[in-house]
């Protein structure tokens with residue numbers, strides 16, 4: 001780690017109570033970042049009918065996710081989960097039914113390096129204090145899966161094919177409402193693979209809830225490198 005990066009990482013570690021997006025001393029989001037968060041949307045993802053995203057993979061949302069995921073700011077699970085709470089209300093089952101959140105799995109080595117699975121932590125923060133929302137972890141990635149950075153859509157699909165496994169004992173009750181949850185959707189390869197694996201286990205998924213929409217949009221001006229680390 002270079003000195004500059006180390007310095008930034010230490011600042012991140014010693015300054016709790018800062019804005020999740022920019023680090024200003026306002027918790028959990030400063031007004032400037034809130035204004036730039038944008039609106040939730042339903043991006044078109046081939047092969048995945050319903051994807052509900054908090055916002056684009058850009059600006060303060062992207063910054064907050066990177067701090068949370070890659071720079072050890074595990075405490076940002078709460079402000080990020082708070083952003084998912086609004087979209088969750090759109091798709092959650094009415095009381096007293098229980099809606100199950102199923103985190104898209106990370107590679108075990110990546111999760112270890114990050115001090116735990118960041119999507120699981122996000123789901124737990126989202127379900128905290130809500131008896132109508134629970135977390136189940138039937139999806140696991142086997143060790144052979146490579147990091148998805150730099151792979152195209154076909155390579156990502158091949159990378160995941162057959163490497164996702166479903167643990168039947170960890171599945172939600174039969175017929176329960178199930179939401180897939182992930183941090184970033186780019187090509188949709190991860191969500192497609194998760195849906196297929198769950199379908200083979202007899203579990204249907206209506207909606208995938210994601211934090212960041214990093215799908216390509218023809219009509220949108222390029223926002224810079226969108227090399228999202230999907231897993």
Ligand SMILES: [Zn+2]
Nearest residue numbers: 019022030033
């Ligand atoms: Zn801010």
